[in-house]
Amino acid sequence: xxxxxxxxxxxxxxxxxxYVHIGLAPGAAGFSIFERELGQDxxxxxAEGERIRVEGVVTDGTGAPVKDVLLEVWQADDEGRHPHPRxxxxxxxxxxxxxxxxxxxxxxxxxxxxxxxxxxPVMGRHGRxxxxxxxxxxxxxxINIGLNTRLYFGDExxxxxxxxxxxxxxxxxxxxxxxxxxxxxxxxxxxxxxxxLQGEGETVFLDI
Amino acid sequence: xxxxxxxxxDRGVHPPAYTPGYKTSxxxxxxxxxxxxxxxxxxxxGPTFGQGDLGPLDNDLIRNYAKTGDPVGERIVVHGRVLDxxxxxxxxxxxxxxxxxxxxxxxxxxxxxxxxxxxNFGGCGRVLTxxxxxxxxxxxxxxxxxxxxxxxxWRPAHIHVSVFGQAFVQRLITQxxxxxxxxxxxxxxxxxxxxxxxxxxxxxxxDLNAAIPLDCLAYKFDIVLRGTRSTLFENRLEGN
Ligand SMILES: [Fe+3]
Numbered sequence: 319x320x321x322x323x324x325x326x327x328x329x330x331x332x333x334x335x336x337y338v339h340i341g342l343a344p345g346a347a348g349f350s351i352f353e354r355e356l357g358q359d360x361x362x363x364x365a366e367g368e369r370i371r372v373e374g375v376v377t378d379g380t381g382a383p384v385k386d387v388l389l390e391v392w393q394a395d396d397e398g399r400h401p402h403p404r405x406x407x408x409x410x411x412x413x414x415x416x417x418x419x420x421x422x423x424x425x426x427x428x429x430x431x432x433x434x435x436x437x438x439p440v441m442g443r444h445g446r447x448x449x450x451x452x453x454x455x456x457x458x459x460x461i462n463i464g465l466n467t468r469l470y471f472g473d474e475x476x477x478x479x480x481x482x483x484x485x486x487x488x489x490x491x492x493x494x495x496x497x498x499x500x501x502x503x504x505x506x507x508x509x510x511x512x513x514x515l516q517g518e519g520e521t522v523f524l525d526i
Numbered sequence: 527x528x529x530x531x532x533x534x535x536d537r538g539v540h541p542p543a544y545t546p547g548y549k550t551s552x553x554x555x556x557x558x559x560x561x562x563x564x565x566x567x568x569x570x571x572g573p574t575f576g577q578g579d580l581g582p583l584d585n586d587l588i589r590n591y592a593k594t595g596d597p598v599g600e601r602i603v604v605h606g607r608v609l610d611x612x613x614x615x616x617x618x619x620x621x622x623x624x625x626x627x628x629x630x631x632x633x634x635x636x637x638x639x640x641x642x643x644x645x646n647f648g649g650c651g652r653v654l655t656x657x658x659x660x661x662x663x664x665x666x667x668x669x670x671x672x673x674x675x676x677x678x679x680w681r682p683a684h685i686h687v688s689v690f691g692q693a694f695v696q697r698l699i700t701q702x703x704x705x706x707x708x709x710x711x712x713x714x715x716x717x718x719x720x721x722x723x724x725x726x727x728x729x730x731x732x733d734l735n736a737a738i739p740l741d742c743l744a745y746k747f748d749i750v751l752r753g754t755r756s757t758l759f760e761n762r763l764e765g766n
Contacts, residue, residue, distance in 0.1 A: 330724045332701040337634045341624025341650045348635040351648045379553040402571035418573035442566045460550030462541035525560035
């Protein structure tokens with residue numbers, strides 16, 4: 319017998335279930351318990367860059383909206399910097415920029431939205447710049463392990479065309495599933511980003 | 527700067543997306559393969575939390591919603607450690623928990639089970655791990671509850687657990703079960719985990735040594751998140 323590698327195994331995932339809001343967003347579950355609910359303000363008041371709104375609906379394989387989904391997003395600031403010690407430029411991030419948010423849809427319609435600043439391009443592997451993007455993570459009843467994907471911006475055509483991650487998607491038409499379309503509504507940019515869990519137009523999900 | 531890159535996720539320890547025994551997964555499971563991505567700065571970073579985000583009673587579910595007295599049920603302490611696959615404690619990471627009350631009822635607008643709501647029990651809490659990755663919270667043991675899947679399916683007593691780690695790739699939600707519960711092997715959600723050995727790692731043993739005599743029983747629950755690879759000779763991934 320050779321020596322054994324003493325790595326541990328990751329704990330297995332289990333579905334977040336229908337009552338995920340109790341733990342992660344009690345306000346949405348219908349009660350108030352914590353002084354501060356987390357993930358309500360992604361960019362904070364001081365961050366520079368364009369203030370935008372992102373909205374969408376998550377649909378299942380039958381086309382029905384997933385009304386009990388919980389989304390989390392993670393993004394860089396307008397200069398592509400993350401508020402995290404592993405980002406060499408983290409010290410330059412504006413005070414109050416968390417880069418992270420938790421989003422709950424309307425329980426009747428499934429429509430969700432959040433406000434943030436549009437991120438800048440982020441340095442990728444081998445010194446190749448990645449187009450501006452927001453990382454998404456979805457959990458819900460019936461989802462056994464959190465699903466990762468990325469939102470890219472429809473008005474960043476040149477950057478998207480050069481993006482090393484979008485470029486990995488072999489079926490070129492599926493790249494569209496990661497690109498949010500821009501609309502100007504009352505003087506503000508609103509990006510629409512629908513996520514399809516299964517079937518026609520299934521979103522590209524990532525194993526990160 | 528030391529290079530950081532995470533050990534690729536071993537999908538074999540996790541439930542697949544499509545698990546027909548758990549009916550809701552059928553229409554909510556992607557059918558096309560996931561796109562494998564090597565880590566970039568977007569994945570090896572993630573949100574950070576501090577004590578300023580939390581309140582003093584956040585990890586005490588017996589007290590954090592109490593209005594007229596203590597909640598009904600068996601008083602327990604849950605303690606353990608958040609580790610990574612290299613066996614290192616994960617410091618200062620946020621652990622969030624939620625659960626049903628002793629009767630198996632959730633405080634949620636969508637829960638209509640006829641077990642009563644406990645006026646003194648909210649059912650959620652959160653805590654940051656310490657320097658070595660240790661955490662603990664105090665609560666009451668949740669009850670089993672029925673759910674619509676098969677006609678007579680029951681969830682074993684469980685506590686839902688959400689953990690962040692230090693990078694967005696470590697994000698994990700799982701459930702803690704209790705040693706000796708006969709409903710575990712009958713649960714379609716527990717059964718989504720293909721490897722029985724992996725499921726065992728979600729079952730918390732009774733830990734009498736950590737019990738508080740005449741007050742609380744204790745259960746120990748360690749959580750393992752993905753670890754970083756030892757990239758001894760590689761270039762830094764953010765480019766050079
Ligand atoms: Fe539950």
